[in-house]
Amino acid sequence: MPILKESKDKVITKNAVHEGDTGSPEVQIALLTNRINSLMGHFDTHKKDHHSRRGLIHIVGRRRKLLDYLKANAFDRYQAILQKHGIRK
Numbered sequence: 001m002p003i004l005k006e007s008k009d010k011v012i013t014k015n016a017v018h019e020g021d022t023g024s025p026e027v028q029i030a031l032l033t034n035r036i037n038s039l040m041g042h043f044d045t046h047k048k049d050h051h052s053r054r055g056l057i058h059i060v061g062r063r064r065k066l067l068d069y070l071k072a073n074a075f076d077r078y079q080a081i082l083q084k085h086g087i088r089k
Contacts, residue, residue, distance in 0.1 A: 003034060015084075025070045026081055032063040033085045 012022055015030040039056045043049065070078040082089060
């Protein structure tokens, strides 16, 4: 299920580094985390939906790459995003 525009805008404004920010790693990680959490709820009811599970693995991989980038270039921002979203590494 796609994310509604209102909830997506709320996630973007909550995680933006500066005004009008939509592409920073923090915003991208927050959006991917939101999608991952919504898909996890989907799998509670649809346990055998393996096609969507493959998409989930792809999304988790994209988030992992963004986190690795942030860890290599701005470690303090990396730690802050882990704390804010409760992501375990």
